[in-house]
Structure formats: C-alpha cells, structure tokens
Amino acid sequence: MAELSAVFLNCTLKPSPAVSNTEALARKVIEWFDQSDVESEIVRIVDYNVKPGVTSDEGDGDEWPLILQKIKQADIIVIATPIWFGVRASIAQLVIERLDGTYGERNEQGQYPLYNKVAGVVITGNEDGAHSAAETTLFNLTHLGCAVPPNPDTYWVGDAGPGPSYLEAGQDHEYTKRTTRWMALNLVHLAKALKANPFTEPIPPPGAELEPEDAAAAIQEDLLGG
Amino acid sequence: MAELSAVFLNCTLKPSPAVSNTEALARKVIEWFDQSDVESEIVRIVDYNVKPGVTSDEGDGDEWPLILQKIKQADIIVIATPIWFGVRASIAQLVIERLDGTYGERNEQGQYPLYNKVAGVVITGNEDGAHSAAETTLFNLTHLGCAVPPNPDTYWVGDAGPGPSYLEAGQDHEYTKRTTRWMALNLVHLAKALKANPFTEPIPPPGAELEPEDAAAAIQEDLLGG
C-alpha cells in the first residue's frame, strides 16, 4: 500500500470517452506521484450525476456522496480544471459548492473533514485565466481545511486569443514541465509534514475569545445549533 | 527570544500617524501571536519610500531593501490590506511586485528566499472584496515560496455599499474574531511544522525532467543564465 493517496477531480466539461486536455496534464503530475509512493485516482466529475447544491447529498440519484468519500480518504486533493472565459470551469465551481456541505461536519478533533489534507491545482486552457482559476480554487480549499505548499499549481495556456489546446501544442512546454514536477514534490512534502505534525486544534467557535477549556463545549453547541 | 517571528506588511494608503483600520485588525492577530511566543512587527509600507518596480533595489533612495530584510528574517509573513474597488490596495500590489525581485535569488537549498515561510492575510474594507484580496495575495505568496495553512485569513467588511469602517463598527464582529484566532493559531502551527520538516528540494530547473543528480547543475546554470 502506498504511503500517500491523491485524488484528482477532473472538471472538464466533456464526458468520457472524449479526450481531456486537463486530464492529460494531470497525468503528468501523477507520473511524479508514482515515483513518490503516492497512489492516484482521477475522477471525471461530468461522468457522474452531480446535482447543483450546497449539501453533501442532494438526493434523487445524486452521486456526489461517492465522490466526497474519495475526497475524504485522500491525503492530497487536486482540482484539475479547464479555463473558460478567463476563469475556472462551471464544473470546478460545482465541486466547490458541493464541498460547502462539509462545513457542517467535524472530525474527531473538532475540525472540518478536509483538515490535514493538502491541495493543488492543474489548469489548462487555450489562453489566459490560469492565475484566476488557481487562486480562487486554492483559497476556497484553504477555507475548507486544506493546507497549500509553495508552487501548488501547474498550468498550460497558449498566448492571447483562441489557439491550440495543451495536447495539440505537444505537451512539451518547459515552464509547464517544470511546475508539474515542482507542484508534485511540494504537495508530497507538505502532506508528509502534516502527517508528522497534524493540526490538532479544534476550529474556534463563533466569537472565539473563550478560554481553551470552554472551547470544546462551545463547539458542541455550534454543531448542535448550526 | 521568541520561538517564531512575524512581519505584518500594512498596506494602508494612509501614512502615519493616521489611524489605520487594517492595522487595528492586524493587532488582534498579534494578540494571539503574543500568547504563542511569536514576536511581531508591523511595517506600514507608505511610511517608507518604496519605488515602483520589480527588482529588490530600485536605487535613488529606495527603502524597499530595509523592508525586504525584515521579510527575509520572519517566519510568518502577513500582508494586511484595505479593499479599494473590490480588490487589494495599490500598496499591496506594489509589495507583491517588489517581491518579484526575490525570484532571482536562491537560498542554500537552491530555493527562493521565501521558502519555508508561511503566509496569511488581514483584510478590512467598508464592503465587498475580501475574497478577491485574499485569494490573489495568498496565491502570489505561494509562488514566491510561502506555504499557506487552512483558514489563513481574517477579514472584516460591512454589508453592501458605503458604510462604517472596522473601527467605527466597533471591532466586535463574531466571525472576524473567530477567524482572527483561527488564522493566528494555524499560521503558528504550520510554521512549527515546517521548522520540523522544512522543504529541502531545490526548485526544479526549466524543463525539469532531469534525473535528480542533474538538477543541481541545471539550477546553477539557471541562476547564472537567468
């Protein structure tokens, strides 16, 4: 069994078996993970029936619970998204919205269930928008409980305007190859550092100027009342 | 001597001695740092002669080198910024632009000088824009070398449209108090975790599909050539 596990949430708009540029770049990250004793799984979100909403189970055939389980079991979470109109794809936003449901849960330490996981992003687009897609996604994941290493992203974009996609461009871009390796190694490093020294403090209750001894009780109230 | 040190870069537009709402919230974070054996310093950027540019010394009286030295010596870097027009203040952008100069340096491990530091943000505004200011700033700092814990931000904003500022509103907002504590404790935790397990890999050279043994040589070339 591998030392660490990673889940890649591929947010392409195209259902299987269509070729996904975003998956192609994700697979490059996985090549580095393979060398680092990290077991990886890719989940193409559009292949599942994931309903709009902000809970962990929207019922009526909603398959989000299957995906959420994979997320909870992983040490490393990578959101892989194409760029459309300068920002992340609707499917990536859908994934983040569905993760809102985890705010209502607490683990044994009184933390959100994504605490002590690390997050990264993989982004592809014909052009412009990688910074926007990366920054929004990574920040959202820190609110959900993830930590983020330096250089937590790899992306490929072409120059201004319409143009070839990542695969058409040949997957041979120096900067993208460099950041792919960089991201992979840094995610692994931080995941190990958190295994050795996990966050142990419960998340603070609203207001949060309580003495430590009052915190656990307040958190219980928070969960019951919220 | 304290176990850890933090530098707060206050990016208010107002020179001293004008009252800074952003500093007022930063001081709340410092109260938590004081309890955690973290020594803090606030630098109000507009009180210095910081020239526009993307190098570490723009010459001709430029005082950025003084500030950069403080940043390099800190374990925790917090950018504290007001919101103007929905995004971070011009002074925060200026700080990030000047940090571009650190890309040309390497530490003993062949990393950017901000590696193994942790980053957080403090944001205040009459209204709307905290997510934008936070996400852009934190992402930029990860590219510069910082790691980011979960819940790495605290902010206060009023509701839609013009309105009172943080101090006028009374500094007593439950969510802001909660996130202030949360951010402070998580920054400290991650800083300690990285002291125990620092990133040790040199940053990869362009291309970066080299065998590990070739990396050091390539990095040397990168530095000489770049």
Add this chain to the structure above:
Amino acid sequence: MAELSAVFLNCTLKPSPAVSNTEALARKVIEWFDQSDVESEIVRIVDYNVKPGVTSDEGDGDEWPLILQKIKQADIIVIATPIWFGVRASIAQLVIERLDGTYGERNEQGQYPLYNKVAGVVITGNEDGAHSAAETTLFNLTHLGCAVPPNPDTYWVGDAGPGPSYLEAGQDHEYTKRTTRWMALNLVHLAKALKANPFTEPIPPPGAELEPEDAAAAIQEDLLGG
C-alpha cells in the same frame, strides 16, 4: 407591445418552487422596468435541462436552445446570480460557457448575435463576492457582444461571514435600493441609445489590418473556415 424587452437569467442553484433570493432582487429591477415600458421575463436556469458544454446545442434533450432563443430576442440581458465561495454560482458560469456557442454565428451585419444588446447583473449573497461576480460576468458579456452602461449592477451582501440572506434581511437596504433603480434606468437608456445608433461595423477578421473594402470578404472566409 412594450418598447423594449429584458430577459433575466436566474442562476440560483435551487430549482422551483424553492424561494430564490436572487429572483427577489431581480423582481425589484423589474418593478423599474415595468415603469419604463420594458417587458421582462425571468428564466430559472436550473429548471431546465442545460447540459455542460460550449456549443449552442449539446443534443440528447438539451434545453439550452430554448433559453438561447429568449436571449436572442431580448434587448436587455441580465444575469442574476448568487455568490458562492466569493464568486458567481456554477450555473452562471454554465450560462456563459454555453454562450460560447454564439461566437460561431454572425448576424446580418457580420456581428455576433448578442451585438446591440445591453447587459446588467443582479447579485445576492450572505457576504462578500459581489464585485468579483459582477466584473467577470459583465466582461464576458462584452466579449459576447453586449454593451454595458454606467452602474450596470445591483447587489446585496451582508457583512463578513455567514449570515442572513437578502429576503431574511428584509429587502430594505438603502444602497441596494439605490443601485436597483440606477441600474434599471441606465440599462433602458443605453438600450434606447443603441436602437437609435446601433453598432453597424462587422467584427474584424483575424489580423484585421485590411482596408475596409477587404473586410467583408475576409469575414466570409472567417465564417466558412472557422
């Protein structure tokens, strides 16, 4: 028959008959439109089967063509969206992605089909993110062909952190009431100004340093080849 027509694309995540805060604010804009001889229709996107994709008909029961027809017939297009995680909802992003399909069409003047329409936005959220949602959406709509008046938005957000929604807060916010009126009147004014003086130039062909007389031919090639 009314002088102008407006379509509101409500991008709430909640299907009918659930109450939509975003619709509630959209209806306030409609009150002003009613006084200005503008006929309004609200389309709640999640009530339709709108498939992910970037064409105008993704087949297999896709109901986007019905919505696109309404958009093409309107003089004023308003995207109404909740904020989730600091940005526009996934459904708003889905709508923009589907409008990508219109880039492949030209009207009689050789323009995109959304030319000579005007665009505005309505945004609601518990907190923070209105500027981001507005700016991304309006910019996307200008690329698709719409013009934007001054003060093209109305939004309601509460202060920092979780809190009541627009309807719970009582719909009586001074700034929001002001901008609702402002937006409505300015959209109407610009729509009338463009009726009187429509953009008539065909969109330029790639490269676009041709003499005017060559442009029409190049555009034809563009359409045939693209």
Add this chain to the structure above:
Amino acid sequence: MAELSAVFLNCTLKPSPAVSNTEALARKVIEWFDQSDVESEIVRIVDYNVKPGVTSDEGDGDEWPLILQKIKQADIIVIATPIWFGVRASIAQLVIERLDGTYGERNEQGQYPLYNKVAGVVITGNEDGAHSAAETTLFNLTHLGCAVPPNPDTYWVGDAGPGPSYLEAGQDHEYTKRTTRWMALNLVHLAKALKANPFTEPIPPPGAELEPEDAAAAIQEDLLGG
C-alpha cells in the same frame, strides 16, 4: 479640432524614457483613432508625482489634479496596464483609487463627472492575467460613470510562464491586431452614440424610491451631507 478626444493612462511601472510595451500596444489603438478623427494623448502615470489616496488632491506636490483634468476633458478613457502576478499593475490600482475622489462631485445633470464617457483597456504581459486586469478595470470604470462597448479591450500575453514581452515578440499577433481595431472602432461608435443620446438622469439618491420630483432635492442633500 477633432470630433472626439481620448486619454490613455499608461500604468507601466517604468518611468520615461524606458521603453513601455504597454505604450507600444496603446499606440496601435491610436493608429485606428487617428483614422477616426479622435485626438489622443498618452499620460505615463509614473512620470508624475501621484500620491496614494482616495481624494482628488492629496496636497504636498500631488500632481493627480493635472491628470484628472485630462480625464475629465476626454470622451474616451483607456487604462493601459501591464500584468504583474496575474493582475493589473499597482499603478493602475492607484489610478482607480484616486478616481474615488470623483464620487464626491456632480456635473450639471447631478451625475458623477465621468458620466457619458466611454472606457476601454489595453493590457500587456509576458503571460496570463489579461482577463483579470480587464474585467476589474472596466467594472470599476462603469461604477465611476463610464459606459463600455462590446469588445472594449485589446491585450497581448505570451503562453504559460516567463517569456518575451510584446515588443520582443514582434507586435504581430493576429488576435491582438484584430482586437485592437475592434476595440478602437467600438469605443468611437459608443462615444458618438452617447454624444447623440447622453445619459440625462441624475444619479439616484440613497434609498431611491422617491418620486422623480423629490430626487433633485434629495441629491442636493446627498451632496451636502456626504
């Protein structure tokens, strides 16, 4: 005398006489303006002593008032900015912050002084960030009073990661040439349409559910009280 006038606010970080890529692209827009009887002026902001702040005169040698006068006299306002770290330059943010001072003024129609002007953007960067820079800047300008035509922007960016600048890349990019022309013609068209049909309504007072006859009085109060 030309029919229309345009002011380009060049927000490069480099003082004259350094070569500005952003200015180089702005000059391409001016070539089209020259053919359309539009008189153009470029103001390189860093060549002036523009102090941080949010008023129209920060005193003590502040040269913003000179620039603001040029802005008020122009029919077309173009903010030209480089990209740094995925967003607009600090100088562009500074310009927007200083325009905050115009919110305190009203023209003869009771509108902000930038009403009935049209806005566009010119953006250059080695890579990624044009959408972000454009959307934030254009939205800010609509709040200040400007209207925005379709395709109101031209940009040049290279592909992912560091690379050549606009001038080094040869200024010969098909998409950028196309959007340069497109933007120029659309700005001119909208400026003329607003000359023929200017916005005439005063901006609404706070609250803004007054009868029209009460509005003028309320606006007077707004100005005196605000």
